[in-house]
Amino acid sequence: MKMKSYKANFLCAIIVFIICIFTSNANACVAYDDYSPVDLSGSIPDVSIQRDAAVGSILFTQTYSTGKDMNQGFASCSTDPSAVGTYTLYGVGAAVSGYKNVYETSVPGVGITVATGDSRYFFSSPGQEVPFAGTWQWSYWGRSYTITLTKINPATGSGNTGQIRAVMSLSGINPDPVTISLLGANIKTLACSINNTTFSVPMGDIPAADFTGAGSTPKSSTFDLGMDCDADANINITLRGTQTPDSDDMSIISLSNYGQPGVADGVGVQLLYGGKPINVNELINLEKSSGGQESLPFTVRYIQTKGMVKPGSANATLTLDITYQ
Known part of the structure:
Protein backbone atom coordinates (compact mmCIF):
# COMPACT_ATOMS: atom_id res chain seq x y z
CA MET A 1 0.00 0.00 0.00
CA LYS A 2 2.84 2.40 0.75
CA MET A 3 4.38 1.77 -2.66
CA LYS A 4 1.15 2.67 -4.44
CA SER A 5 0.88 5.88 -2.48
CA TYR A 6 4.47 6.78 -3.42
CA LYS A 7 3.79 6.22 -7.13
CA ALA A 8 0.65 8.35 -7.08
CA ASN A 9 2.56 11.27 -5.51
CA PHE A 10 5.36 10.89 -8.04
CA LEU A 11 3.00 11.05 -11.02
CA CYS A 12 1.29 14.13 -9.63
CA ALA A 13 4.65 15.88 -9.29
CA ILE A 14 5.47 15.24 -12.96
CA ILE A 15 2.11 16.60 -14.11
CA VAL A 16 2.54 19.80 -12.13
CA PHE A 17 6.04 20.30 -13.55
CA ILE A 18 4.80 20.03 -17.16
CA ILE A 19 2.04 22.55 -16.57
CA CYS A 20 4.50 25.05 -15.13
CA ILE A 21 6.79 24.87 -18.16
CA PHE A 22 3.87 25.37 -20.59
CA THR A 23 2.59 28.39 -18.67
CA SER A 24 6.03 30.01 -18.70
CA ASN A 25 6.27 29.89 -22.56
CA ALA A 26 2.77 31.23 -23.06
CA ASN A 27 3.48 34.36 -21.03
CA ALA A 28 6.60 35.47 -22.95
CA CYS A 29 4.77 38.73 -23.79
CA VAL A 30 1.71 40.25 -22.14
CA ALA A 31 -0.42 43.03 -23.63
CA TYR A 32 -1.39 46.02 -21.50
CA ASP A 33 -5.03 46.51 -20.60
CA ASP A 34 -5.38 49.47 -22.99
CA TYR A 35 -3.70 47.60 -25.88
CA SER A 36 -5.16 48.58 -29.25
CA PRO A 37 -3.60 47.08 -32.39
CA VAL A 38 -3.02 48.81 -35.73
CA ASP A 39 -5.35 47.42 -38.41
CA LEU A 40 -5.21 49.52 -41.57
CA SER A 41 -6.24 49.14 -45.17
CA GLY A 42 -4.25 51.20 -47.64
CA ILE A 58 11.55 54.65 -57.74
CA LEU A 59 8.10 54.38 -59.28
CA PHE A 60 6.13 55.28 -56.17
CA CYS A 77 8.01 40.77 -22.76
CA SER A 78 10.13 38.59 -20.54
CA THR A 79 13.68 37.50 -21.25
CA ASP A 80 12.38 34.19 -22.56
CA PRO A 81 13.98 33.37 -25.96
CA SER A 82 10.51 33.01 -27.47
CA ALA A 83 9.78 36.71 -26.90
CA VAL A 84 10.24 38.03 -30.44
CA GLY A 85 8.54 40.44 -32.77
CA THR A 86 8.27 39.30 -36.38
CA TYR A 87 7.80 41.55 -39.42
CA THR A 88 6.30 39.52 -42.29
CA LEU A 89 5.22 40.43 -45.81
CA TYR A 90 2.53 38.27 -47.43
CA GLY A 91 1.41 38.13 -51.06
CA VAL A 92 4.82 38.81 -52.61
CA GLY A 93 7.27 36.78 -54.65
CA ALA A 94 10.95 36.12 -54.12
CA ALA A 95 13.45 38.63 -52.79
CA VAL A 96 15.01 40.55 -55.70
CA SER A 97 18.69 39.84 -56.22
CA GLY A 98 20.87 42.93 -55.98
CA TYR A 99 18.32 44.87 -53.93
CA SER A 119 13.21 52.33 -41.79
CA ARG A 120 14.74 50.39 -38.93
CA TYR A 121 12.70 47.29 -39.68
CA PHE A 122 11.43 45.93 -42.98
CA PHE A 123 8.54 43.59 -43.56
CA SER A 124 10.05 40.60 -45.32
CA SER A 125 9.29 37.13 -46.65
CA PRO A 126 10.00 35.04 -44.65
CA GLY A 127 9.53 37.33 -41.66
CA GLN A 128 12.30 39.30 -39.94
CA GLU A 129 12.52 38.36 -36.25
CA VAL A 130 13.46 40.94 -33.62
CA PRO A 131 14.14 39.55 -30.10
CA PHE A 132 13.36 42.06 -27.36
CA ALA A 133 12.76 41.87 -23.62
CA GLY A 134 11.04 44.68 -21.74
CA THR A 135 8.40 47.17 -22.74
CA TRP A 136 7.35 47.39 -26.39
CA GLN A 137 6.48 50.96 -27.38
CA TRP A 138 5.12 52.14 -30.71
CA SER A 139 8.17 54.40 -30.91
CA TYR A 140 9.23 55.62 -34.36
CA TRP A 141 8.74 52.24 -36.03
CA GLY A 142 5.05 52.04 -35.09
CA ARG A 143 4.03 55.61 -35.91
CA SER A 144 4.00 55.08 -39.68
CA TYR A 145 4.99 52.79 -42.52
CA THR A 146 6.40 53.47 -45.99
CA ILE A 147 5.55 51.72 -49.25
CA THR A 148 7.98 51.91 -52.18
CA LEU A 149 7.65 50.48 -55.69
CA THR A 150 10.87 50.04 -57.67
CA LYS A 151 11.63 49.14 -61.27
CA ILE A 152 13.68 45.94 -60.98
CA ASN A 153 14.03 44.82 -64.62
CA PRO A 154 14.63 46.57 -67.96
CA ALA A 155 11.19 45.47 -69.16
CA THR A 156 8.08 46.04 -67.09
CA GLY A 157 4.56 44.81 -67.59
CA SER A 158 1.11 46.11 -66.80
CA GLY A 159 -1.49 44.77 -64.40
CA ASN A 160 -2.45 44.63 -60.74
CA THR A 161 0.00 43.80 -57.97
CA GLY A 162 -2.64 41.90 -56.03
CA GLN A 163 -3.34 42.30 -52.33
CA ILE A 164 -0.27 42.45 -50.10
CA ARG A 165 -0.30 42.29 -46.30
CA ALA A 166 2.35 43.52 -43.88
CA VAL A 167 2.03 41.99 -40.41
CA MET A 168 4.01 42.60 -37.22
CA SER A 169 3.35 39.80 -34.74
CA LEU A 170 4.55 39.53 -31.13
CA SER A 171 4.84 36.34 -29.12
CA GLY A 172 1.67 35.68 -27.13
CA ILE A 173 -0.14 38.84 -28.30
CA ASN A 174 -3.44 38.41 -30.09
CA PRO A 175 -4.53 40.10 -32.30
CA ASP A 176 -1.23 41.04 -33.96
CA PRO A 177 0.05 44.54 -33.10
CA VAL A 178 0.22 45.66 -36.74
CA THR A 179 -1.75 44.46 -39.77
CA ILE A 180 -1.57 46.55 -42.96
CA SER A 181 -3.63 45.38 -45.92
CA LEU A 182 -2.52 46.94 -49.18
CA LEU A 183 -5.05 46.85 -51.98
CA GLY A 184 -3.59 45.93 -55.35
CA ALA A 185 -1.97 48.74 -57.32
CA ASN A 186 -2.77 49.13 -61.00
CA ILE A 187 0.48 49.40 -62.95
CA LYS A 188 0.68 50.52 -66.57
CA THR A 189 3.84 50.64 -68.66
CA LEU A 190 3.57 53.51 -71.13
CA ALA A 191 4.87 53.35 -74.69
CA CYS A 192 4.10 54.20 -78.31
CA SER A 193 3.85 52.24 -81.53
CA ILE A 194 5.30 53.76 -84.70
CA ASN A 195 3.29 53.71 -87.91
CA ASN A 196 6.41 53.60 -90.10
CA THR A 197 9.99 52.88 -89.06
CA THR A 198 11.70 53.77 -92.35
CA PHE A 199 11.35 57.03 -94.27
CA SER A 200 12.77 58.10 -97.61
CA VAL A 201 12.70 61.88 -97.95
CA PRO A 202 13.29 63.04 -101.54
CA MET A 203 15.09 66.37 -101.72
CA GLY A 204 15.16 66.72 -105.50
CA ASP A 205 17.88 68.35 -107.58
CA ILE A 206 19.27 71.61 -106.26
CA PRO A 207 21.56 73.84 -108.37
CA ALA A 208 24.89 74.52 -106.68
CA ALA A 209 24.29 78.19 -107.38
CA ASP A 210 21.37 78.16 -104.90
CA PHE A 211 23.91 77.87 -102.08
CA THR A 212 24.97 81.45 -101.43
CA GLY A 213 27.51 80.99 -98.66
CA ALA A 214 28.39 79.00 -95.52
CA GLY A 215 25.24 78.45 -93.49
CA SER A 216 22.82 78.95 -96.38
CA THR A 217 19.87 76.51 -96.57
CA PRO A 218 18.24 76.71 -100.02
CA LYS A 219 15.75 73.85 -99.75
CA ILE A 237 14.31 61.20 -79.50
CA THR A 238 18.05 61.01 -80.02
CA LEU A 239 19.54 61.72 -83.44
CA ARG A 240 22.23 59.27 -84.52
CA GLY A 241 24.56 60.00 -87.42
CA GLN A 260 34.43 59.98 -102.35
CA PRO A 261 34.34 60.70 -106.11
CA GLY A 262 30.94 61.80 -107.36
CA VAL A 263 29.77 62.97 -103.93
CA ALA A 264 28.90 66.61 -103.37
CA ASP A 265 31.28 68.64 -101.20
CA GLY A 266 30.75 71.63 -98.96
CA VAL A 267 27.26 70.65 -97.90
CA GLY A 268 25.69 68.69 -95.03
CA VAL A 269 22.24 67.75 -93.73
CA GLN A 270 20.23 69.01 -90.74
CA LEU A 271 17.14 67.58 -89.05
CA LEU A 272 14.80 70.06 -87.37
CA TYR A 273 11.86 69.77 -84.99
CA GLY A 274 9.75 72.80 -84.21
CA GLY A 275 12.06 74.87 -86.41
CA LYS A 276 15.14 74.05 -84.30
CA PRO A 277 18.10 71.90 -85.49
CA ILE A 278 18.67 68.71 -83.49
CA ASN A 279 22.21 67.94 -82.35
CA VAL A 280 23.74 64.52 -82.85
CA ASN A 281 23.54 62.21 -79.79
CA GLU A 282 21.48 64.69 -77.75
CA LEU A 283 18.34 63.45 -76.00
CA ILE A 284 15.41 65.72 -76.88
CA ASN A 285 12.03 65.62 -75.15
CA LEU A 286 9.39 66.21 -77.80
CA GLU A 287 6.20 66.08 -75.77
CA LYS A 288 4.01 64.20 -73.32
CA SER A 289 1.33 62.39 -75.24
CA SER A 290 -2.32 63.05 -74.54
CA GLY A 291 -3.02 59.53 -75.80
CA GLY A 292 -3.86 58.16 -79.23
CA GLN A 293 -2.46 59.26 -82.57
CA GLU A 294 0.43 61.71 -82.42
CA SER A 295 1.69 63.72 -85.39
CA LEU A 296 5.36 64.69 -85.07
CA PRO A 297 6.50 66.78 -88.07
CA PHE A 298 10.22 66.94 -88.85
CA THR A 299 12.11 68.99 -91.41
CA VAL A 300 15.20 67.90 -93.35
CA ARG A 301 17.37 70.45 -95.13
CA TYR A 302 20.75 70.89 -96.77
CA ILE A 303 23.14 73.43 -95.26
CA GLN A 304 26.30 74.82 -96.82
CA THR A 305 29.44 74.04 -94.79
CA LYS A 306 32.19 75.57 -96.99
CA GLY A 307 32.70 78.65 -99.06
CA MET A 308 32.08 76.71 -102.26
CA VAL A 309 29.71 73.80 -103.01
CA LYS A 310 30.88 71.07 -105.37
CA PRO A 311 28.03 69.36 -107.26
CA GLY A 312 27.42 65.63 -106.83
CA SER A 313 25.17 63.13 -105.09
CA ALA A 314 24.00 64.32 -101.69
CA ASN A 315 22.49 61.37 -99.85
CA ALA A 316 22.51 60.94 -96.09
CA THR A 317 21.26 58.40 -93.57
CA LEU A 318 19.91 59.55 -90.22
CA THR A 319 18.65 57.36 -87.37
CA LEU A 320 16.18 58.47 -84.70
CA ASP A 321 16.20 56.55 -81.42
CA ILE A 322 12.80 56.93 -79.72
CA THR A 323 12.59 56.46 -75.96
CA TYR A 324 9.92 56.98 -73.31
CA GLN A 325 11.41 58.40 -70.11
Whole structure:
Protein backbone atom coordinates (compact mmCIF):
# COMPACT_ATOMS: atom_id res chain seq x y z
CA MET A 1 0.00 0.00 0.00
CA LYS A 2 2.84 2.40 0.75
CA MET A 3 4.38 1.77 -2.66
CA LYS A 4 1.15 2.67 -4.44
CA SER A 5 0.88 5.88 -2.48
CA TYR A 6 4.47 6.78 -3.42
CA LYS A 7 3.79 6.22 -7.13
CA ALA A 8 0.65 8.35 -7.08
CA ASN A 9 2.56 11.27 -5.51
CA PHE A 10 5.36 10.89 -8.04
CA LEU A 11 3.00 11.05 -11.02
CA CYS A 12 1.29 14.13 -9.63
CA ALA A 13 4.65 15.88 -9.29
CA ILE A 14 5.47 15.24 -12.96
CA ILE A 15 2.11 16.60 -14.11
CA VAL A 16 2.54 19.80 -12.13
CA PHE A 17 6.04 20.30 -13.55
CA ILE A 18 4.80 20.03 -17.16
CA ILE A 19 2.04 22.55 -16.57
CA CYS A 20 4.50 25.05 -15.13
CA ILE A 21 6.79 24.87 -18.16
CA PHE A 22 3.87 25.37 -20.59
CA THR A 23 2.59 28.39 -18.67
CA SER A 24 6.03 30.01 -18.70
CA ASN A 25 6.27 29.89 -22.56
CA ALA A 26 2.77 31.23 -23.06
CA ASN A 27 3.48 34.36 -21.03
CA ALA A 28 6.60 35.47 -22.95
CA CYS A 29 4.77 38.73 -23.79
CA VAL A 30 1.71 40.25 -22.14
CA ALA A 31 -0.42 43.03 -23.63
CA TYR A 32 -1.39 46.02 -21.50
CA ASP A 33 -5.03 46.51 -20.60
CA ASP A 34 -5.38 49.47 -22.99
CA TYR A 35 -3.70 47.60 -25.88
CA SER A 36 -5.16 48.58 -29.25
CA PRO A 37 -3.60 47.08 -32.39
CA VAL A 38 -3.02 48.81 -35.73
CA ASP A 39 -5.35 47.42 -38.41
CA LEU A 40 -5.21 49.52 -41.57
CA SER A 41 -6.24 49.14 -45.17
CA GLY A 42 -4.25 51.20 -47.64
CA SER A 43 -4.27 51.68 -51.37
CA ILE A 44 -1.60 52.65 -53.85
CA PRO A 45 -2.72 55.08 -56.58
CA ASP A 46 -2.47 53.95 -60.19
CA VAL A 47 1.16 54.02 -61.31
CA SER A 48 2.34 54.77 -64.85
CA ILE A 49 5.83 53.67 -65.88
CA GLN A 50 7.72 55.21 -68.75
CA ARG A 51 8.89 52.16 -70.70
CA ASP A 52 12.53 53.24 -70.82
CA ALA A 53 12.81 54.40 -67.20
CA ALA A 54 16.13 53.29 -65.72
CA VAL A 55 16.31 50.06 -63.74
CA GLY A 56 16.30 50.98 -60.06
CA SER A 57 13.98 53.95 -60.59
CA ILE A 58 11.55 54.65 -57.74
CA LEU A 59 8.10 54.38 -59.28
CA PHE A 60 6.13 55.28 -56.17
CA THR A 61 6.84 55.98 -52.52
CA GLN A 62 4.58 57.22 -49.76
CA THR A 63 4.49 57.20 -45.97
CA TYR A 64 1.25 56.49 -44.11
CA SER A 65 0.53 57.34 -40.46
CA THR A 66 -0.82 54.80 -37.98
CA GLY A 67 -1.94 57.46 -35.53
CA LYS A 68 0.02 55.90 -32.66
CA ASP A 69 1.86 57.81 -29.92
CA MET A 70 5.54 56.89 -30.11
CA ASN A 71 5.89 56.97 -26.30
CA GLN A 72 2.94 54.69 -25.62
CA GLY A 73 3.76 51.17 -24.48
CA PHE A 74 1.48 48.32 -25.46
CA ALA A 75 3.13 45.11 -24.21
CA SER A 76 5.80 43.75 -21.91
CA CYS A 77 8.01 40.77 -22.76
CA SER A 78 10.13 38.59 -20.54
CA THR A 79 13.68 37.50 -21.25
CA ASP A 80 12.38 34.19 -22.56
CA PRO A 81 13.98 33.37 -25.96
CA SER A 82 10.51 33.01 -27.47
CA ALA A 83 9.78 36.71 -26.90
CA VAL A 84 10.24 38.03 -30.44
CA GLY A 85 8.54 40.44 -32.77
CA THR A 86 8.27 39.30 -36.38
CA TYR A 87 7.80 41.55 -39.42
CA THR A 88 6.30 39.52 -42.29
CA LEU A 89 5.22 40.43 -45.81
CA TYR A 90 2.53 38.27 -47.43
CA GLY A 91 1.41 38.13 -51.06
CA VAL A 92 4.82 38.81 -52.61
CA GLY A 93 7.27 36.78 -54.65
CA ALA A 94 10.95 36.12 -54.12
CA ALA A 95 13.45 38.63 -52.79
CA VAL A 96 15.01 40.55 -55.70
CA SER A 97 18.69 39.84 -56.22
CA GLY A 98 20.87 42.93 -55.98
CA TYR A 99 18.32 44.87 -53.93
CA LYS A 100 17.79 45.07 -50.19
CA ASN A 101 14.31 44.36 -48.83
CA VAL A 102 12.68 44.46 -52.28
CA TYR A 103 10.29 41.67 -53.29
CA GLU A 104 8.71 40.74 -56.60
CA THR A 105 5.08 41.62 -57.22
CA SER A 106 2.72 39.95 -59.68
CA VAL A 107 3.54 42.70 -62.22
CA PRO A 108 6.76 41.82 -64.12
CA GLY A 109 9.62 44.20 -63.44
CA VAL A 110 8.02 45.86 -60.42
CA GLY A 111 9.23 45.25 -56.85
CA ILE A 112 7.82 46.38 -53.51
CA THR A 113 9.32 47.41 -50.17
CA VAL A 114 7.34 47.97 -46.96
CA ALA A 115 9.31 49.58 -44.13
CA THR A 116 8.50 50.81 -40.65
CA GLY A 117 8.40 54.57 -40.22
CA ASP A 118 12.04 54.89 -39.20
CA SER A 119 13.21 52.33 -41.79
CA ARG A 120 14.74 50.39 -38.93
CA TYR A 121 12.70 47.29 -39.68
CA PHE A 122 11.43 45.93 -42.98
CA PHE A 123 8.54 43.59 -43.56
CA SER A 124 10.05 40.60 -45.32
CA SER A 125 9.29 37.13 -46.65
CA PRO A 126 10.00 35.04 -44.65
CA GLY A 127 9.53 37.33 -41.66
CA GLN A 128 12.30 39.30 -39.94
CA GLU A 129 12.52 38.36 -36.25
CA VAL A 130 13.46 40.94 -33.62
CA PRO A 131 14.14 39.55 -30.10
CA PHE A 132 13.36 42.06 -27.36
CA ALA A 133 12.76 41.87 -23.62
CA GLY A 134 11.04 44.68 -21.74
CA THR A 135 8.40 47.17 -22.74
CA TRP A 136 7.35 47.39 -26.39
CA GLN A 137 6.48 50.96 -27.38
CA TRP A 138 5.12 52.14 -30.71
CA SER A 139 8.17 54.40 -30.91
CA TYR A 140 9.23 55.62 -34.36
CA TRP A 141 8.74 52.24 -36.03
CA GLY A 142 5.05 52.04 -35.09
CA ARG A 143 4.03 55.61 -35.91
CA SER A 144 4.00 55.08 -39.68
CA TYR A 145 4.99 52.79 -42.52
CA THR A 146 6.40 53.47 -45.99
CA ILE A 147 5.55 51.72 -49.25
CA THR A 148 7.98 51.91 -52.18
CA LEU A 149 7.65 50.48 -55.69
CA THR A 150 10.87 50.04 -57.67
CA LYS A 151 11.63 49.14 -61.27
CA ILE A 152 13.68 45.94 -60.98
CA ASN A 153 14.03 44.82 -64.62
CA PRO A 154 14.63 46.57 -67.96
CA ALA A 155 11.19 45.47 -69.16
CA THR A 156 8.08 46.04 -67.09
CA GLY A 157 4.56 44.81 -67.59
CA SER A 158 1.11 46.11 -66.80
CA GLY A 159 -1.49 44.77 -64.40
CA ASN A 160 -2.45 44.63 -60.74
CA THR A 161 0.00 43.80 -57.97
CA GLY A 162 -2.64 41.90 -56.03
CA GLN A 163 -3.34 42.30 -52.33
CA ILE A 164 -0.27 42.45 -50.10
CA ARG A 165 -0.30 42.29 -46.30
CA ALA A 166 2.35 43.52 -43.88
CA VAL A 167 2.03 41.99 -40.41
CA MET A 168 4.01 42.60 -37.22
CA SER A 169 3.35 39.80 -34.74
CA LEU A 170 4.55 39.53 -31.13
CA SER A 171 4.84 36.34 -29.12
CA GLY A 172 1.67 35.68 -27.13
CA ILE A 173 -0.14 38.84 -28.30
CA ASN A 174 -3.44 38.41 -30.09
CA PRO A 175 -4.53 40.10 -32.30
CA ASP A 176 -1.23 41.04 -33.96
CA PRO A 177 0.05 44.54 -33.10
CA VAL A 178 0.22 45.66 -36.74
CA THR A 179 -1.75 44.46 -39.77
CA ILE A 180 -1.57 46.55 -42.96
CA SER A 181 -3.63 45.38 -45.92
CA LEU A 182 -2.52 46.94 -49.18
CA LEU A 183 -5.05 46.85 -51.98
CA GLY A 184 -3.59 45.93 -55.35
CA ALA A 185 -1.97 48.74 -57.32
CA ASN A 186 -2.77 49.13 -61.00
CA ILE A 187 0.48 49.40 -62.95
CA LYS A 188 0.68 50.52 -66.57
CA THR A 189 3.84 50.64 -68.66
CA LEU A 190 3.57 53.51 -71.13
CA ALA A 191 4.87 53.35 -74.69
CA CYS A 192 4.10 54.20 -78.31
CA SER A 193 3.85 52.24 -81.53
CA ILE A 194 5.30 53.76 -84.70
CA ASN A 195 3.29 53.71 -87.91
CA ASN A 196 6.41 53.60 -90.10
CA THR A 197 9.99 52.88 -89.06
CA THR A 198 11.70 53.77 -92.35
CA PHE A 199 11.35 57.03 -94.27
CA SER A 200 12.77 58.10 -97.61
CA VAL A 201 12.70 61.88 -97.95
CA PRO A 202 13.29 63.04 -101.54
CA MET A 203 15.09 66.37 -101.72
CA GLY A 204 15.16 66.72 -105.50
CA ASP A 205 17.88 68.35 -107.58
CA ILE A 206 19.27 71.61 -106.26
CA PRO A 207 21.56 73.84 -108.37
CA ALA A 208 24.89 74.52 -106.68
CA ALA A 209 24.29 78.19 -107.38
CA ASP A 210 21.37 78.16 -104.90
CA PHE A 211 23.91 77.87 -102.08
CA THR A 212 24.97 81.45 -101.43
CA GLY A 213 27.51 80.99 -98.66
CA ALA A 214 28.39 79.00 -95.52
CA GLY A 215 25.24 78.45 -93.49
CA SER A 216 22.82 78.95 -96.38
CA THR A 217 19.87 76.51 -96.57
CA PRO A 218 18.24 76.71 -100.02
CA LYS A 219 15.75 73.85 -99.75
CA SER A 220 14.02 71.68 -97.17
CA SER A 221 11.50 68.83 -97.07
CA THR A 222 9.20 67.59 -94.31
CA PHE A 223 7.97 64.22 -93.10
CA ASP A 224 5.65 63.16 -90.31
CA LEU A 225 6.56 60.59 -87.69
CA GLY A 226 3.12 59.17 -86.90
CA MET A 227 2.77 57.35 -83.57
CA ASP A 228 0.03 55.81 -81.45
CA CYS A 229 0.81 56.45 -77.78
CA ASP A 230 -0.51 55.77 -74.31
CA ALA A 231 -1.63 58.86 -72.44
CA ASP A 232 1.21 60.53 -70.49
CA ALA A 233 3.95 58.73 -72.41
CA ASN A 234 7.00 61.02 -72.57
CA ILE A 235 8.27 60.93 -76.15
CA ASN A 236 12.00 61.51 -76.51
CA ILE A 237 14.31 61.20 -79.50
CA THR A 238 18.05 61.01 -80.02
CA LEU A 239 19.54 61.72 -83.44
CA ARG A 240 22.23 59.27 -84.52
CA GLY A 241 24.56 60.00 -87.42
CA THR A 242 28.06 61.14 -88.32
CA GLN A 243 28.79 64.79 -87.75
CA THR A 244 30.40 66.47 -90.74
CA PRO A 245 34.12 67.20 -90.34
CA ASP A 246 33.55 70.52 -92.13
CA SER A 247 31.86 72.22 -89.17
CA ASP A 248 31.83 72.33 -85.38
CA ASP A 249 28.04 72.55 -85.51
CA MET A 250 26.86 69.28 -83.92
CA SER A 251 23.57 69.41 -85.80
CA ILE A 252 25.12 68.99 -89.27
CA ILE A 253 25.27 65.40 -90.54
CA SER A 254 27.87 64.31 -93.06
CA LEU A 255 26.79 63.06 -96.48
CA SER A 256 27.02 59.34 -97.17
CA ASN A 257 30.41 58.38 -98.70
CA TYR A 258 31.81 61.76 -97.74
CA GLY A 259 34.94 62.67 -99.70
CA GLN A 260 34.43 59.98 -102.35
CA PRO A 261 34.34 60.70 -106.11
CA GLY A 262 30.94 61.80 -107.36
CA VAL A 263 29.77 62.97 -103.93
CA ALA A 264 28.90 66.61 -103.37
CA ASP A 265 31.28 68.64 -101.20
CA GLY A 266 30.75 71.63 -98.96
CA VAL A 267 27.26 70.65 -97.90
CA GLY A 268 25.69 68.69 -95.03
CA VAL A 269 22.24 67.75 -93.73
CA GLN A 270 20.23 69.01 -90.74
CA LEU A 271 17.14 67.58 -89.05
CA LEU A 272 14.80 70.06 -87.37
CA TYR A 273 11.86 69.77 -84.99
CA GLY A 274 9.75 72.80 -84.21
CA GLY A 275 12.06 74.87 -86.41
CA LYS A 276 15.14 74.05 -84.30
CA PRO A 277 18.10 71.90 -85.49
CA ILE A 278 18.67 68.71 -83.49
CA ASN A 279 22.21 67.94 -82.35
CA VAL A 280 23.74 64.52 -82.85
CA ASN A 281 23.54 62.21 -79.79
CA GLU A 282 21.48 64.69 -77.75
CA LEU A 283 18.34 63.45 -76.00
CA ILE A 284 15.41 65.72 -76.88
CA ASN A 285 12.03 65.62 -75.15
CA LEU A 286 9.39 66.21 -77.80
CA GLU A 287 6.20 66.08 -75.77
CA LYS A 288 4.01 64.20 -73.32
CA SER A 289 1.33 62.39 -75.24
CA SER A 290 -2.32 63.05 -74.54
CA GLY A 291 -3.02 59.53 -75.80
CA GLY A 292 -3.86 58.16 -79.23
CA GLN A 293 -2.46 59.26 -82.57
CA GLU A 294 0.43 61.71 -82.42
CA SER A 295 1.69 63.72 -85.39
CA LEU A 296 5.36 64.69 -85.07
CA PRO A 297 6.50 66.78 -88.07
CA PHE A 298 10.22 66.94 -88.85
CA THR A 299 12.11 68.99 -91.41
CA VAL A 300 15.20 67.90 -93.35
CA ARG A 301 17.37 70.45 -95.13
CA TYR A 302 20.75 70.89 -96.77
CA ILE A 303 23.14 73.43 -95.26
CA GLN A 304 26.30 74.82 -96.82
CA THR A 305 29.44 74.04 -94.79
CA LYS A 306 32.19 75.57 -96.99
CA GLY A 307 32.70 78.65 -99.06
CA MET A 308 32.08 76.71 -102.26
CA VAL A 309 29.71 73.80 -103.01
CA LYS A 310 30.88 71.07 -105.37
CA PRO A 311 28.03 69.36 -107.26
CA GLY A 312 27.42 65.63 -106.83
CA SER A 313 25.17 63.13 -105.09
CA ALA A 314 24.00 64.32 -101.69
CA ASN A 315 22.49 61.37 -99.85
CA ALA A 316 22.51 60.94 -96.09
CA THR A 317 21.26 58.40 -93.57
CA LEU A 318 19.91 59.55 -90.22
CA THR A 319 18.65 57.36 -87.37
CA LEU A 320 16.18 58.47 -84.70
CA ASP A 321 16.20 56.55 -81.42
CA ILE A 322 12.80 56.93 -79.72
CA THR A 323 12.59 56.46 -75.96
CA TYR A 324 9.92 56.98 -73.31
CA GLN A 325 11.41 58.40 -70.11
